[in-house]
Amino acid sequence: MDFIKIYRSPLFLKVIFVISIAIIFFIAGISLKHIHSLSNSAKWVNHTYRTAIELEHLYADIKDIEVAKRDYLLTKDQTIKFAINIYKKDVQKSFEKVKKLTEENPEQRKNTEILEKLVKAKYQNVDRAFAIVESGMHTDNVSDELLSGKKAIYDIKVHVNKMVQLEEKLLDIRKANYEDNQNITPIIIYLLLLFILGLLSLAYFKMNADLNNIKQNNDVLLVANESSNLAEIVGNYGTWFLNLETHEYTFSDNEYRLFGYQPNVFKATLEDFLKHVHPDDINYVKETSSKMIHQEILAPFMYRVIRKDGTLRHFKAMGRVVENKSGERILIGTTSDITDEITASQELEERNRILEANNKELQAFNYVASHDLQEPLRKIETFISRLIDKESEDISEAGQQYLTRIKVSAGRMRILIDDLLQFSRTTRAESVFEKTDLNMLLENSKTELNQLIEDTKATIEHEKLPVLNAIPFQMQQLFTNLIHNSLKYSKENIPPIIQIRHIEIIAEKEVTLNLSNKDKYHKITFEDNGIGFDQEYAEKIFALFSRLHGKTEYDGTGIGLAICKKIVENHKGHIFAEGYPGKGANFIIYLPKET
């Protein structure tokens, strides 16, 4: 596992590189040493032979001197003396050479010194021979002289041989040493080369794998690049980069298109960018962009630009500073063309404004109309009542009937106007929510409907209702309307029974609610034993002015339940109706339980 990790890391190649270089240097060093020792050993062979030759030379010269001495003893020729002097010079020369060759070896140097002494002794022997010749011949002396001369020559020969042998022994030691080296070095070099070869192959595979990886990544990158280019075109946005170290800008292709250019037609710079910004926005953009470099994050901001073709566009930009792998800080930003969105939202705003104004006007109209309509109506009613009370005797029977009809119609109109007013008041939900005890409101409603309850002999049973945040007068209106509704649509001759129940429920468990959250609701049910209605009208009955019965059967305006719905909606609740023809009706109210 660890090895794989190391193998994958970029460090691996570097390590291989360093090791290889080190080994190559090592091999080079070994080779150099090897070559050096090779040339050294050649030198030593040479040295040994030269020493031996010089020594032989020396010995030969000494021998020549001995021969010349003997010649002199026999012939007494004076010229031989000169020859001996020439030989001595030769010996001297050879000596110097041998000295030079042997100065590095202390043993040889000593031997050389001994040799020098022997040679000097030989010279004295020669000089003695000369003295004998000059002082007259004594045969005994001559034979002694010859013997000692021979002995001296022999000593020299032995010594020279000893030196040559020593030199040859040294050569042998060196040769053996050299051969040892010679045998080991190539094996080491060979093994090291094999090792390097292994390392290099490993590196090769690694590089190959890396190259493949890079190629694959490149392919992926190419696709990603292309898709981001496409996305930019489709999404109508462009990207730009600002290298905070070099202060160089880079624009994406679409960034150029946003400004109305072909990609890369000019070099991306801040100046070129600012050239296109709307003159009124330049200072703002400059300020914001200098801020963003310091804050490292560019909150979305909007500005206007004038494109190459002179059209005005709205842009929105945002950005963030990121650090790349080389440690350079780069501000990456996007610019999107939000002109369409701005235009659309402006249109929407305008439409909203008009709608709101319309709505307000309508409400005001509704309110004012119903309010102002009441006064003339009241006058009509008052004077009809005056007519009926005071003048009825003077009016024909038909006229009286007409008057009654007028009175009924006027009454009906008043109810209509009252209800409309009520409805418009519930619509204008300006009232304040406050903690409200529903039990108290229910009592108020019962008081309000006291007369009707007594008339119909109705019973109203209720469970304990909650205390919640509500608009009190609207809640009371709701209760009044619902109870009134039940009383109105009761069965003839059967006293109505209204049961009001309360339970707390969770939205998702209530099928009728059709909600899938876990919000808690108060469920308040109004159940009666009245005439009921067909379930298919369950939704319709909450619509404004909708009535299921003719106005002769049951009076009413068709506004009551619409008000109920409005009130419940004002409280963010839901209202449903369940009808069982001939059996009764249920009205179910869900009011959110505040947390």
Next chain:
Amino acid sequence: MEYLNQEDAILPEVLFLDLNMPRKNGLEVLHEIKANPKFDAIAIAIYSTSSSEEHIEETFVSGANIYIKKPSDFNTLKKVLSDVVTINWQYHTSGLNKDNFLLRM
């Protein structure tokens, strides 16, 4: 208002004030009357077609003594007037609250 502001005007005990009037509306008149200590003794009965919560609330806060919704029946009108005239104002005003402010019939 012109009459009331006269030096020698006989001040009424109860003043019926309509809200919807030409030139100056009832609420403005109410504010003027209440701003002048000279009229402190006058009981103000608001007499209007409107029964809107806002009007009731506003006039109550501004210091009216009772709010009467104009009845549409003459007999009821007579009853209302006689009721109002016979109210013990001292007693009614001292125990005034929002619930008995609106005259119920």
